[in-house]
Amino acid sequence: MDNELSALTTVFTEFYYWVTVVLMFLIHVGFCMYEVGVSRHKNHLNTLMKNTMLIPLVTVTWFFFGWWIYWAFPNGPGILGGLVLEADGFGANEVALPWTSAMAVNMGDHINGVFWAAFLLFSWTAASIVSGAVIERIRSSAFGILAIAIGSVFWTIDASWGWHYAGWMVQVLGYHDAYASGVIHAVAGGFGLGVLVVLGPRIGKFNSDGSSNNIGPRNPWLVTVGLFLIYTGFWGFYAACNIPIYDAGSDYGGGSVYFTATNIYVAPTTLSGITLNFLMSLSGGLLAGYVVSKGDPFWTYSSGLAGIIAASAGNDLYNPLQSMLIGAAAVPVMYKLHYWVENRFKIDDAVGAVAVHGYAGVFGLVVCGFMLWGYPASAYYEATVNPIGMIIGAIIMFGVLGFLPGWIIAKILNSMGKLRIPREVEIAGLDYDAMAASRKDQDAVAALEK
Numbered sequence: 001m002d003n004e005l006s007a008l009t010t011v012f013t014e015f016y017y018w019v020t021v022v023l024m025f026l027i028h029v030g031f032c033m034y035e036v037g038v039s040r041h042k043n044h045l046n047t048l049m050k051n052t053m054l055i056p057l058v059t060v061t062w063f064f065f066g067w068w069i070y071w072a073f074p075n076g077p078g079i080l081g082g083l084v085l086e087a088d089g090f091g092a093n094e095v096a097l098p099w100t101s102a103m104a105v106n107m108g109d110h111i112n113g114v115f116w117a118a119f120l121l122f123s124w125t126a127a128s129i130v131s132g133a134v135i136e137r138i139r140s141s142a143f144g145i146l147a148i149a150i151g152s153v154f155w156t157i158d159a160s161w162g163w164h165y166a167g168w169m170v171q172v173l174g175y176h177d178a179y180a181s182g183v184i185h186a187v188a189g190g191f192g193l194g195v196l197v198v199l200g201p202r203i204g205k206f207n208s209d210g211s212s213n214n215i216g217p218r219n220p221w222l223v224t225v226g227l228f229l230i231y232t233g234f235w236g237f238y239a240a241c242n243i244p245i246y247d248a249g250s251d252y253g254g255g256s257v258y259f260t261a262t263n264i265y266v267a268p269t270t271l272s273g274i275t276l277n278f279l280m281s282l283s284g285g286l287l288a289g290y291v292v293s294k295g296d297p298f299w300t301y302s303s304g305l306a307g308i309i310a311a312s313a314g315n316d317l318y319n320p321l322q323s324m325l326i327g328a329a330a331v332p333v334m335y336k337l338h339y340w341v342e343n344r345f346k347i348d349d350a351v352g353a354v355a356v357h358g359y360a361g362v363f364g365l366v367v368c369g370f371m372l373w374g375y376p377a378s379a380y381y382e383a384t385v386n387p388i389g390m391i392i393g394a395i396i397m398f399g400v401l402g403f404l405p406g407w408i409i410a411k412i413l414n415s416m417g418k419l420r421i422p423r424e425v426e427i428a429g430l431d432y433d434a435m436a437a438s439r440k441d442q443d444a445v446a447a448l449e450k
Contacts, residue, residue: 017114023236030229037222042429058151066152129188173389179312181364189358190402198410201348281311284327
């Protein structure tokens with residue numbers, strides 16, 4: 001490092017992203033607790049292990065090709081150009097390849113590894129969103145394939161298109177999604193819906209006359225604590241979507257020095273401002289959820305998350321009152337849509353993931369197009385935020401990169417008989433084999449003791 005200021009900036013940025021990764025790990029702890037709390041006792045171990053094993057599956061695949069996809073695909077490819085294959089400073093495509101020096105201990109690079117890890121935790125989140133929707137009836141092997149697909153391929157493509165400062169959606173559509181209403185939440189919600197259409201409902205969810213039964217949470221305390229951990233981890237998520245200290249003036253300020261925090265598009269924002277917006281959108285969601293659900297704890301807590309997600313697209317620029325109102329307005333939309341889709345199409349989303357993440361994320365993108373109409377989508381390009389561009393972006397995120405891949409992969413797995421567990425296993429519970437194995441071990445120990 002050539003001077004004390006650059007050294008301090010680099011070391012601070014490295015530590016900053018490292019802390020965000022630690023905080024975001026709480027999101028995954030929260031998802032584990034939340035899904036186990038919703039599932040029935042006969043499926044607890046399977047639900048827990050499914051969420052646990054997506055960690056190594058997505059981590060390894062993200063290391064080998066996920067990070068490369070993010071840096072290689074901002075042009076489409078074929079829309080603004082081809083694959084980006086040459087080095088381009090920090091985050092260069094060459095350093096995204098697993099055999100390069102930057103993907104290891106490298107005293108010349110202090111950022112790539114922690115930035116990679118922050119994006120990796122986003123990948124875990126995308127896979128966990130799908131995990132909750134499909135509990136209690138999907139084969140673990142099928143979920144592993146789906147987790148890799150959404151966690152290391154499809155959300156990564158949409159991030160490259162719409163969450164890269166040079167992404168084609170940013171340049172052409174004026175797409176703006178500072179804290180991933182669409183880039184993570186809408187795409188994962190759409191992917192989950194595509195899988196659910198093929199997977200089908202749990203046994204007992206619907207009656208012969210088409211009416212639905214409520215299979216409610218079995219452990220409200222786990223659900224509550226799990227969602228509060230997700231809220232807490234979301235702080236780390238928001239922080240990881242920013243560059244903490246950056247000389248924006250040197251890039252587009254006429255050469256003057258101007259240090260600031262920036263959003264993912266390297267445009268100025270403040271951590272102070274997004275703190276206000278985060279808490280106000282959470283509060284708007286919680287208040288609306290309590291009213292709309294008539295005090296139902298599960299939907300009240302879930303609505304707090306939906307409120308944050310809905311306001312996230314523009315929370316780098318919104319006024320706090322806007323964030324609160326957007327978070328509140330999203331709740332009745334996603335809540336009503338959840339039950340309409342459930343009853344109309346017999347879709348069994350066990351935790352409301354498609355609604356909380358998918359519908360609220362789409363709502364947030366569309367609203368952002370109107371609320372930030374005319375604002376620069378990125379500091380580097382002339383495209384401005386606009387309703388048409390954001391609506392097209394929402395369709396791409398939820399439909400093209402979400403629903404369609406989820407539906408296609410699920411159809412392929414289903415045609416091979418590899419998607420859903422057998423009926424008798426579902427009735428007995430996915431933990432039956434594990435408990436049977438445990439009993440055999442206990443019987444063997446007892447026999448030896450005799």
